[in-house]
Amino acid sequence: MAFTHTDRSAWAARSHELAQLMSRSALGDRSAFARLYDLTSGHLFAVVLRIQRDRALAEDLLQEVYVNLWRAVGSFDAAQSQPMTWLTSVARNKAIDSLRRAQSQPVMQSVHREDDDDDRPDLDQQLADDTPGPADLLSQAGDARRLDACMKSLTAPQRQSVALAFFDGLSHAEVASHLQQPLGTVKSWVRRALLSLKDCLERAAQRDAVGALER
């Protein structure tokens, strides 16, 4: 897979190839689509699994994502979006929607399943695993210079609430209960975090643009 956590530049570097594969897929080229799957499914599966922790459900979701992509990939516009950003958004939306369904069907928890013959770890193991927590992930994401600076401009609770919501797909209410804070407080943390992130990224982009002109 192209995107490791030390290699964020891959996000943009593969753009051209991915955009080509996507436009060929839109014209019905199955081998291009298979290659697109090879290059992107590892990242999309990681994104989906982070939000939908039930592995079997996550696999089903990923399959649906690619089936839908084959039909919808023609609507991708390389002039407006980065391929990886677009693809990741599609997968994230699918995963978030699956949480909505799971909430209305609260029995969907693999820990309650009586399937001994598979290799799926059960729920408490999954929760206890040593994958990085959402806050760790945010600080890793800070490898990118701008994001790093901007993440630092957030307060610790702001950073933590955004990370729980963004990476793990927690709702405001779930973040509130996780952090044992009132719902209204968490909502305003998230709102302010997003706003200051935006302001900070925009200022940084402007600075870089001015810097490039002066150089």
Add this chain to the structure above:
Amino acid sequence: MDYANPQLADALASQYVAGTLRGRARRRFEALLGAHATLRAAVRRWQDRLIPLTAVLAPQTPPLRVWQSVERTLWPQLAAPAAMQPWWQRLVVWRAASGAASMAAFALAVLLALPTVQAPPIVVVLQGTGDAAQPPGSFVASFSADGRALVTRPLTPVALESNRVLELWAVPPQGAPRSLGVISTNGVTVVPRDKLPQQVLDAARTSALAVSVEPPGGSPTGAPTGPVVYAGKLTL
């Protein structure tokens, strides 16, 4: 609410992309996206800001069964030996056209009303191939008896994505199809004489007509690149 208000649009888009807009509010927002360019632009900007954060996630290779099930869902016919042949040789696709006699009669009536067609034409009904990309409907193509004029027309207007066109192909019994040019999705197309191959009405040269979906301007390669959505056998 005024969704053209950039501040409101931006706030909703940020919560949508961050994932905190949930349940009914999320569905309502998604429904609104189709109609409001301001909202779509705000969502794109927030995706550009936030989605690169996911690059820190270590990739998780999905099990092979996921891709296998994608293939099975999209191309159930893939396992069949017929899939080995190029599409234009899979005549089974348009054997379905045999039930189209009454359609052909109707098409004939339609086409006879056209002032451009003088002699009794040879009519080919191009039926849907059942491809996932196929818009509903069917086409008729009509050759003048001497094979020097060809007119196509959809029986009902065909709804196609705005950045796609339909291209007509003459399919020989052997070898690659030959382009007859881009055709109209909602009206009559007269194929220019110089586009028509010599003796196009020779069974040894043309066994069927087919329509594929192509990028604007037609196939860039000279061979069909998009799905073949309509096809009909030429019976002389």
